[in-house]
Amino acid sequence: MNILFHRTFEKDYQILPEPIKRAVVRFIDEVKKANTLREIKDCKKLEGVENGYRVRCGDYRVLFLLIVKDNTVYIRRVLPRGQAYKKHN
Numbered sequence: 001m002n003i004l005f006h007r008t009f010e011k012d013y014q015i016l017p018e019p020i021k022r023a024v025v026r027f028i029d030e031v032k033k034a035n036t037l038r039e040i041k042d043c044k045k046l047e048g049v050e051n052g053y054r055v056r057c058g059d060y061r062v063l064f065l066l067i068v069k070d071n072t073v074y075i076r077r078v079l080p081r082g083q084a085y086k087k088h089n
Contacts, residue, residue, distance in 0.1 A: 001031050002072040012078045016060070023057035024078055031073050037066060054084065061085075 013024065027040075034040050037053065046052035046063070055062045061084035065074040077084070 001034050002070060003028060003031055004072055004074045006074065006076045008077055009075045016078065020058055020060050020078075023060075024062060027055055027057060027062055028075075 013021065016024065030040055037043050040055065042056050043053050044055075046054055049065075051066045051068065053064055053066060055064075057078070059081050060078055061081055062075060063077040063079070063084060065076065066072075067074055
């Protein structure tokens with residue numbers, strides 16, 4: 001799969017603790033190798049968000065969109081669990 005990063009993800013990533021950064025890097029490597037979402041561990045559909053998904057990384061959640069026609073994952077945010085499910089732009 002292809003990967004695109006939103007600038008909010010890049011800002012979120014900079015302030016993460018090191019163990020979470022390593023988990024996010026493992027997630028990104030897993031996405032690059034995957035052919036389908038089923039191959040990504042702990043990937044769950046977000047309710048109310050078209051093509052929206054999340055992956056757990058410790059107490060944080062990586063939020064992303066799947067662009068089906070290009071088979072591209074667009075990573076939008078990485079946030080603590082308590083903030084991840086609130087509405088974000």
